[in-house]
Amino acid sequence: MIDPGLKRRGLSLLILITVQAFAAVFFVTDSVADYWDSGALYVDLHLIVETLAALTLAISIVIEVVYLLRMLRRQARMERGLSVASGALHELMESYFQAWRLTPSEQDVATFAIKGASISEIAQMRGSAEGTVKAHLNAIYRKAGVNGRGDLVSLLIEDLMTQPLVPSGDGQAAAD
Numbered sequence: 001m002i003d004p005g006l007k008r009r010g011l012s013l014l015i016l017i018t019v020q021a022f023a024a025v026f027f028v029t030d031s032v033a034d035y036w037d038s039g040a041l042y043v044d045l046h047l048i049v050e051t052l053a054a055l056t057l058a059i060s061i062v063i064e065v066v067y068l069l070r071m072l073r074r075q076a077r078m079e080r081g082l083s084v085a086s087g088a089l090h091e092l093m094e095s096y097f098q099a100w101r102l103t104p105s106e107q108d109v110a111t112f113a114i115k116g117a118s119i120s121e122i123a124q125m126r127g128s129a130e131g132t133v134k135a136h137l138n139a140i141y142r143k144a145g146v147n148g149r150g151d152l153v154s155l156l157i158e159d160l161m162t163q164p165l166v167p168s169g170d171g172q173a174a175a176d
Contacts, residue, residue: 010072017064024061027054092159100143109136113149114156 031051038047093114097107105126112122119137123130137149146152 010068013064013068017061017068020057020061020064024054024058028058030054089156089160092156096144096156100140102140102143106136106140106143109133110140110152113137113140114153 027050031047031054034047034050038044093111097110102110108126109122112125117125119130119133123133126133141148141152144152144155146155
């Protein structure tokens with residue numbers, strides 16, 4: 001999912017580049033016309049400065065386009081990395097839930113708890129009482145061998161950080 005603010009800034013930059021490109025075309029065309037009208041022998045300082053300004057504008061547009069393309073590539077890499085990390089966390093959670101033998105209800109509660117939802121929010125999302133959610137959380141903590149939500153999240157994060165997110169070329173990292 002693309003951040004709307006980032007998308008807006010990218011669009012703003014694209015609009016700015018387009019406006020600058022129209023200005024550059026105008027000024028370069030004007031400079032060429034001025035050279036044509038003045039003849040090859042007569043060139044004044046004003047015409048030289050105007051030409052340099054137009055060329056500087058054109059060069060800055062090229063630099064901005066390169067910057068925009070790099071920014072878009074970087075954003076795509078970051079989104080891929082986030083997707084990989086998200087998938088790795090989900091797979092890790094599923095494997096722990098199976099190892100701990102969590103019931104489907106406990107899996108739901110654990111997932112919401114790991115995402116940071118409060119007990120009342122979890123109860124509201126699941127349509128159950130807060131006491132039921134607390135009972136599920138106690139069962140989850142007992143089965144996981146942790147003392148609370150912080151320990152549960154810490155266990156997952158620590159395990160994620162010790163495993164490579166992207167398997168190596170030989171496939172051994174994925175098997176580990």
